[in-house]
Amino acid sequence: MLDRIRDLYQEVVFDHNRNPRNFRVMPGASRKIEGFNPLCGDRITLYVRINDGLIEDVSFQGSGCAISTASASLMTEIVKGKTEQEAERLFELFHRITTGKNSEAVNLEDLGKLAVLAGVRAYPARVKCATLAWHSLQAALKNEAETVSTE
Amino acid sequence: MNNDAFAQQQAHGYPEALPDFAPPPVHRGLVKPGLDPAKIRADFPILDQSIHGKPLVYLDNAASTHKPKAVIDCLRKVYEEDYSNVHRGVHTLSQRCTELFEAAREKVQRFLNAKHSHEIIFVRGTTEAINLVAQSYGRSKIGAGDEILITAMEHHSNIVPWQMLCEQTGAVLKVAPIDLRGELRMDEFERALSDRTKLVSVVHMSNALGTINPVEDIIALAHARGVPVLLDGAQAAPHMAVDVQALDCDFYALSGHKLYGPSGIGVLYGKEKLLNAMPPYQGGGDMIRRVTFEKTEYNALPYKFEAGTPNIADAIALGAALDYLDSVSLAAVADHEARLLEYATERALSIPGLSLVGTAAHKGAIxxxxxxxxxxxxxxxxxxxxxxxxxxxxxxxxxxxDFFGVPATARASFGLYNTFEEVDALIDGIRQVIKVFG
Structure with a gap:
């Protein structure tokens, strides 16, 4: 019965939760944004360095559950070196697989490792854990200075 | 104590708490019979189900409790046989429903041992009860520079209404600190009481920590300075007998859904004298005696504070929940839950890496x-x-x-239908969580 839980907590999730990538403060970031999930108190601070539409570097700090930490970590890995438009497109795909809305047409291969978080769609209460980092990134790309909330 | 409970407690290492023979004749009139978990559980239909293929172990009672058949049947009967709008109706159903509604008020009066039934105001829940006091008592009696004293362990519903009042009036919200066990620091509380304190509003039992506050001492200190006290009883009322006259509290707030009753119904108790001196909270039907376009004369207690059609059926079913609690005896519930908490605490502390948040000496089953x-x-x-x-x-x-430096906690909260086996399931479950996370 705990086998089913492995759909959500895959080894990649545990790995990124234990050793989050790009988990650091970024001096000289061009964008810095606070993300907050008021339901569970998860907070992240996301740092982005953008140069001419290209995401040169992205990092984060904060505390959250395994799902939100792994999602943030995976996100920083995948969007680094992408253009803003490519990141937006990834967010849209990611949102679709995690909420299960219009997810049939999504080719999971396009999402790479992010696909491991598709299991979250079976846990409506946890979807916001997975999308917190992405909502924060979207706000950072739009240069919204205020705190981002998942609510 | 019945044999099942005896055997169960023996199995869980509580023989020392029991006499060699049970119960000794000398105490027969004083010792409350133990709860029979099997019988109690049969009263709660929702408990008999599987979640993810496992028997449901419901340990979220501090958020909301389940309803016994008596409450569900009461709701059904009201709507199938007795329902109509209450008060002023001359037809039979309206009179019958009014009688049931007012009988429920009297049940709440007895449950809290209030002096008068008109000191019982039906509201939506504890949150609305506190907002009522903040907006009615607060806006008429508390002004700029006055202080409202709460504690650092309050639920948001006993923080935010006062912050709103402070914004409206220029009053100041003072917070008495807690210590690392989650106990109120009484010396600091006393120091925080000042000549400007106009109201003390304190949780009776903390939903996050389980702490049961020394409300008698709090009330004595506040009353010595002429300051009225509101007790947030949302958590306490389901777990211990509350006597508002013995406590001498000025307001007491509770929620039906945490008391094995329906959601959407709660109670504000207030001393008659205070309630009479307060302006209405909301305007509308039922709360008036005479209305003209020039002036409105307000109704007497409790109707002055019950504008509009009340939550009739849920109020009546709350009465049924109180009858149910009375039938099992709150003393027996308190005793059962204390044993569950003691057992759960002892077992939880054997788990490596587990830290309890809230270790007050006097604690409810959280x-x-x-x-x-x-x-x-x-x-x-x-x-x-x-x-x-x-x-x-x-x-x-x-x-x-924030005080404990954690973003969140996991919380198991027990009710009258929980068993020692369910504590075992929780402990085994926590060990599995640790295993899954490696």
């Missing part, structure tokens, strides 16, 4: 904890897969989380 390197939300999701319902989060007490 076990809030964290695990090293595992977020409470992950604990909650994995326990759910084992059929175990706990709450993970800030429990509407963010300042408490």
């Amino acid at each position: 076990l809030a904890f964290t695990l090293d390197r595992i977020h409470p939300h992950d604990i909650g999701t994995i326990l759910d897969h084992l059929g175990i319902a706990v709450r993970a989060g800030h429990h509407c007490a963010m300042p408490v989380m």
Whole structure:
């Protein structure tokens, strides 16, 4: 019965939760944004360095559950070196697989490792854990200075 | 104590708490009979189900409790046989329903041992009760520079209404601190009382920590300075007998849904003298005696504070919930839950990496904890897969989380229908969580 839980907590999730990538403060970031999930108190601070539409570097700090930490970590890995438009497109795909809305047409291969978080769609209460980092990134790309909330 | 409970407690290592023979004749009139979990559980239909293929272990009673058949049947009967709008009706159903509604008020009066039934105001829940006091008592009696004193362990519903009042009036919200066990620092509380304090509003039992506050001492200190006291009884009322006259509290707030009754119904108790001196909270039907376009004369208590058609059926069913609690005896419930908490605490502390949040000497049946390197939300999701319902989060007490330096806790909260086997399931479940996380 705990086998089913492995759909959500895959080894990649545990790995990124234990050793989050790009988990650091970024001096000289061009964008810095606070993300907050008021339901569970998860907070992240996301740092982005953008140069001419290209995401040169992205990092984060904060505390959250395994799902939100792994999602943030995976996100920083995948969007680094992408253009803003490519990141937006990834967010849209990611949102679709995690909420299960219009997810049939999504080719999971396009999402790479992010696909491991598709299991979250079976846990409506946890979807916001997975999308917190992405909502924060979207706000950072739009240069919204205020705190981002998942609510 | 019946044999099942005796055997169960023996099996769980409580023989020392029991006499060699049970119960000794000399105490026969004083010792409350133990709860029979099998019989109690049969009264709660929802408990008999599987979650993810495992028997439901419901340990989220501090958030809301389940309803006994008596409450569900009462609701059905009201709507099938007795329902109509209350007050002023001359037809039979309206009179019958009015009698049931007012009888429920009298049941609440007896439950709290209030002096008068008109001191019982039906509201939506504890939140509305506190907002009523803040907006009616607060806006008429509290002004700029006055102080309202609360504690650092309050639920948001006993913080935010006062902050709103402070914004409206220029009053100041003072917060008495707690210590690392989650106990109110009474010396600091006393120091925080000043000539400007106009109201003390304190939780009777903390939903996040389980702490039961020394409300008698709090009330004595406040009354010595002529300051009225509101007690937030949302958590306390389901777990211990409350006597508002013996406590001499000025207001007492509670929620029906935490008392094995329906959601959407709650109670504000207020002393007659205070309630009479307060302006209405909302205007509308039922709360008036005479209306003209020039002037309106307000109705007497309790109707002055019950504008509009009340939550009739749920109020009547709350009465049924109180009857149910009376039939099992709150003393027996308190005794059962104290044993569950003692057992759960002892077993939880044997788990490496587990830290309890809230270790007050005087505690209700709430076990809030964290695990090293595992977020409470992950604990909650994995326990759910084992059929175990706990709450993970800030429990509407963010300042408490900040004080303990945690983003959230996992919280198991017990009710009258929980068993020692369910504590075992929780402990095994926590061990599985740790295993899954490696």
